[in-house]
Amino acid sequence: MAYGIELTNSAGVPVFDQASRCLRVVASGATIDADAAAEAAFQEYQALPSPKRLHQLSFGQARSFEGPGATAMPHSGFALQLMGTGYPGFPEAKVYAVRPVFDAAGGGFSAFYRWTAQPINRAIETEINVPGVPGGTFCLVNGVRQYRILAPIPTPGGYASDYGMQIRDASGAVIFDSRDTFLAVRFAFIVPKAVADDVLYNGATRDVTLPEPMPNSWVSVPILSCFNVVFLGRRFAGSGTRRIDTWRMDRVELQQIDASTIRVSRNTGAAVEYENPASQNPQPYYSYSHDIIAYLARNVG
Amino acid sequence: MAFGFEFRDAAGNETLTIDEAMPRVIDEQRLAWGFSGTIWVPGFDDQYGMFYVSPELRIATPSAGQEWWQAQTVRPSVPATPFPTLNWNNATKAMSIAPATLPDGWPVQPPRFYWLVFLGLNARFEV
Numbered sequence: 001m002a003y004g005i006e007l008t009n010s011a012g013v014p015v016f017d018q019a020s021r022c023l024r025v026v027a028s029g030a031t032i033d034a035d036a037a038a039e040a041a042f043q044e045y046q047a048l049p050s051p052k053r054l055h056q057l058s059f060g061q062a063r064s065f066e067g068p069g070a071t072a073m074p075h076s077g078f079a080l081q082l083m084g085t086g087y088p089g090f091p092e093a094k095v096y097a098v099r100p101v102f103d104a105a106g107g108g109f110s111a112f113y114r115w116t117a118q119p120i121n122r123a124i125e126t127e128i129n130v131p132g133v134p135g136g137t138f139c140l141v142n143g144v145r146q147y148r149i150l151a152p153i154p155t156p157g158g159y160a161s162d163y164g165m166q167i168r169d170a171s172g173a174v175i176f177d178s179r180d181t182f183l184a185v186r187f188a189f190i191v192p193k194a195v196a197d198d199v200l201y202n203g204a205t206r207d208v209t210l211p212e213p214m215p216n217s218w219v220s221v222p223i224l225s226c227f228n229v230v231f232l233g234r235r236f237a238g239s240g241t242r243r244i245d246t247w248r249m250d251r252v253e254l255q256q257i258d259a260s261t262i263r264v265s266r267n268t269g270a271a272v273e274y275e276n277p278a279s280q281n282p283q284p285y286y287s288y289s290h291d292i293i294a295y296l297a298r299n300v301g
Numbered sequence: 302m303a304f305g306f307e308f309r310d311a312a313g314n315e316t317l318t319i320d321e322a323m324p325r326v327i328d329e330q331r332l333a334w335g336f337s338g339t340i341w342v343p344g345f346d347d348q349y350g351m352f353y354v355s356p357e358l359r360i361a362t363p364s365a366g367q368e369w370w371q372a373q374t375v376r377p378s379v380p381a382t383p384f385p386t387l388n389w390n391n392a393t394k395a396m397s398i399a400p401a402t403l404p405d406g407w408p409v410q411p412p413r414f415y416w417l418v419f420l421g422l423n424a425r426f427e428v
Contacts, residue, residue: 010305010319011424013349020325020344020421110420127357127416152326176323178308182316185324188351188425195428208428222353222418223384290384293353295422297324301314 016176019169021152023110024180028148031113031141111139112183112218112297114146119255121267123221141221148183148218183218183297187211191254191264191292196226199252199266200289206264210296213259220295226252228287232271244275254294262294320423322349327419331357334413335400336385345419347391354384355416385415 007015016022111125123141139149153174164178189208198204232246248269257263305319317323327350328342334356345352383401390397396417 007306009322009423013322013423015317015322017325017327017344017421020327023324023326023420125353125355127355150324175325181310182308182323184316184318184321185420185422186321186424188420188422189428190351191428206428211424211426222355288383293351295351295420300310300316301312 016167018167018175020175021173022176022180023150023152023182023185024177025148025183026109026151028146031143031145031147033144109139110150110220110222110295111141112148112150112185112220112295113141114216114218115256116143116145118143118145119253119263119265119267120219120221120224121251121253122227123224125222150183150185150220153177153180182300184300185220185295185297186214187296189294189296191294193289193291195264196252196289196292199264200226200228200250200287203266203268205266207257208262208264210260210262214256214296214298215259216299217256218297218299219254219256219262220297221254222293223290224252224254224292226289226292228289230269242275244273246271246273248272252289252292254292264292322421322423324420324422327421329416329418331414331416332398334385334415336398337400339395339397340417341393341395342419343394345394345421347389348425349423350419350421351425352387352389352396352417352419354387355418356384357414357416387417 004018006018009015109125111123113120113123121142123139125139139147141147153176159177159179161179165176166174166178167176169175187210191206191208195204195206199206228250230248230250232248234243234245236242237244248271250269251267253265253267255263255265306317307315307319308317310316327345330340332340383403385401386399388397389395398417
């Protein structure tokens with residue numbers, strides 16, 4: 001370091017690097033139940049008069065819908081949110097989505113969640129960059145759980161006091177302000193894809209031992225989407241042209257089971273029936289897994 | 302406190318201790334989904350940080366005649382996306398990136414862009 005004050009922690013690692021923006025808490029609250037919201041959205045879509053057109057957002061449980069022409073689509077509060085109107089080729093489109101956990105201008109946001117009795121089996125953080133839709137960060141997780149959103153400075157301040165400590169980078173931009181609220185992010189770890197595969201396909205369980213007890217920790221899983229669609233059988237109905245498949249979707253899930261352990265296990269999905277239209281090829285069955293990246297923060301307060 | 306520093310909030314809670322580092326954004330880059338190559342992030346140390354991919358959302362538009370099929374599949378379907386393969390070399394501070402390939406039967410197209418975010422923090426541990 002050519003100048004200034006360097007603050008290092010007990011591991012000899014700089015606490016601030018004098019160039020990077022610190023993450024501060026910018027929002028907190030409780031998530032909605034994505035499954036309930038998706039089901040409500042589906043029912044509302046089904047209630048639309050024909051012809052109806054559906055546009056499916058590519059991630060998580062988010063879905064958008066386009067009513068025909070100027071027909072307004074009904075939506076019920078939390079379940080659906082009008083995200084915008086019109087995009088290339090469909091200027092009349094009304095784009096709806098299941099309401100995200102957090103939606104704000106800018107990027108670089110990270111969502112941390114409180115563990116609950118319900119394991120986390122899917123999560124996503126994605127940047128919205130769709131014409132006609134407000135941009136921002138979209139975070140989604142299964143279950144109803146407390147969340148805190150971290151975002152880098154600069155973000156709107158709204159400070160109640162005018163004292164404390166600021167750190168600025170070489171250009172003069174504030175990268176730390178002691179008046180912000182912080183979440184103490186202590187550790188990160190990766191569950192390798194091979195482990196996720198063993199859990200997903202073989203039903204194995206893997207316990208991750210934390211370096212120290214972290215009761216009431218917060219977890220951030222930017223992407224968790226390890227799943228396997230399992231074909232269970234097919235039956236024919238009617239004149240034989242109705243093909244009804246039965247399948248289930250298994251998932252990899254995470255759960256903190258005690259202060260020092262996070263369990264990686266399989267969530268075996270319920271059997272679902274799906275009718276293949278006669279004019280369509282059978283529903284493809286597919287699976288996917290990936291390295292699972294997780295951040296852990298200790299609880300403050 | 303025997304030595305060092307501590308940060309506390311107005312309620313007296315320790316928000317930063319001598320054993321911690323502030324979480325911070327070391328770098329973030331927006332890349333095309335099919336990007337293949339290497340990027341360098343000199344300020345990132347994977348022993349004290351972690352990176353992740355944040356895909357940009359896109360809308361998959363079904364073609365005419367697919368509306369009903371899509372409507373039927375929306376209930377059980379939970380689409381995701383294949384992610385690029387990332388290899389970080391902590392010595393050279395280089396991230397080599399190979400684009401994702403679509404598995405057989407993949408139902409949706411990947412997004413066009415993604416953000417690669419490098420976070421600095423206290424420590425990383427191995428599973």
